[in-house]
Amino acid sequence: MSDAIKQFFIKNEPYYRQVADEVTLYEAAYSVRMPMMLKGPTGCGKTRFVEYMAWKLKKPLITVACNEDMTASDLVGRFLLDAEGTRWQDGPLTTAARFGAICYLDEVVEARQDTTVVIHPLTDNRRILPLEKKGELVHAHADFQLVISYNPGYQSLMKDLKQSTKQRFGALDFNYPQADIETEIVMHETGIKADVAGKLVAIAERARxxxxxxxxxxxxxxxxxxxGSLIAKGVDVHAACHMALVRPITDDPDMRDALDAAVTTFF
Structure with a gap:
């Protein structure tokens, strides 16, 4: 196995609390190498789910955080100049296709549409990646799978996936877990007590x-x-909530007051 891919294996099991049948469905999708699209709000567990599945399937995972400045070359690769002259360097998508990794394009809707079209030949029966600058046609490894995620709540006419892209994928919907499951997750990840975790979840439900x-x-x-992590470290619960829950999501004074009041209600 190439050293280029060994670093992408996940050695330790990521904690993921299954909510429904998403693990079984994903395993079935991977068995036929179906490209997958994970849809849901930010911070609801999409990335952790992919990490868990890569660990469970014992496959390397190459993650790309998409952004509006990302070019096709950032995905597939480019020629570079060094002391010995010009050499080609594969991008993350090409590396995944060559060596049989799961390639995860996180928040793919943030990338320009002229960039995302490079994934099309990999997401149908061809499973190929043309490297036009290099004059090479990469045939995807048998273990290769493409996974994308995005937040439908942010989509607009200017920022959405083309239907020609969407219809190449199977899809799983994600959302925030039910209160008891979310409380369990917060307890596990932070070590705080059940009553404190439950109150944090209740505040979140108010905000949602x-x-x-x-x-x-x-x-x-x-x-x-x-x-919860701040509270576990001894930070005052009100200060922890203000810093981690209220301040990041709004600058509106009235909305901050409303959320601060919710914190005071539960604590």
């Missing part, structure tokens, strides 16, 4: 009800883990 009524997004599970 305000989505579209002053908040663009609610408080995520990730943010609850941040707050």
């Amino acid at each position: 009800n305000l989505k579209g009524h002053g908040l663009d997004e609610g408080i995520s599970t990730r943010m609850l883990i941040y707050a």
